[in-house]
Amino acid sequence: MNRKFGTLIKKANNSVTRNADKFAQTLGLTSVQISIIDYIAHNEDKDVFQRDIEKEFNIRRATATSSLKLMEDRNLITRTPVKKDARLKQLKLTPKANNLSKQIDDYFNETEKIIIEAIGPENKLTVSNGLSKIINQLSD
């Protein structure tokens, strides 16, 4: 039996992440950091909390906590406790991260175009639905 999907998905993820890391390095950041900056920038109209980051990126709480703390230390985000529940911390971009967000947005838009071009626009839905179904099937 030729088993390709697990390996293909891992390789594709490595390629996407390395490509993002290469760009992020030009800003002195990592792929995780530019992804989180981009997510917060795109959701400025609503409050963003750590749990939203966990959900969006499908990462564990401990992973999210350490990434966000590091970003706070590096003056990329602020984490402000919410009045009604101090355990909840609202995430906001600092002016420093805000200044980088346009370049980051451009990078992700450009990469999305490159990916769709590679897949072939006519296969876009089949591939994205396929990936969504894998995620649903293998997640708890």
Next chain:
Amino acid sequence: MNRKFGTLIKKANNSVTRNADKFAQTLGLTSVQISIIDYIAHNEDKDVFQRDIEKEFNIRRATATSSLKLMEDRNLITRTPVKKDARLKQLKLTPKANNLSKQIDDYFNETEKIIIEAIGPENKLTVSNGLSKIINQLSD
């Protein structure tokens, strides 16, 4: 612009890896270790070296070195220098890893079936070709 592919690929990879880790834990191993055991078991007829692992899993040399050293320490593989070039080390499964390889093979076969069922068998080629094209496009 709705950008989904980078995130979808990352989430799919997280799901596949966590699913593999959950199974691997039942054997006291990690997803990386069961993947490497499975690869060596399936390539017993030819010599397997570290560079084959790097290529198969699209991982950096340093990552492969540390994973393989740990597996040697845990008595899962042997790394034997090749006579004509001592820098080249041939990788072989230990009896301990060999005893686990059937269960690992069954796990990966079963997961592949679950993934294909989730995608829909009629979409299998479109999705796998799509992923291959993304890998080729974004890799150096």
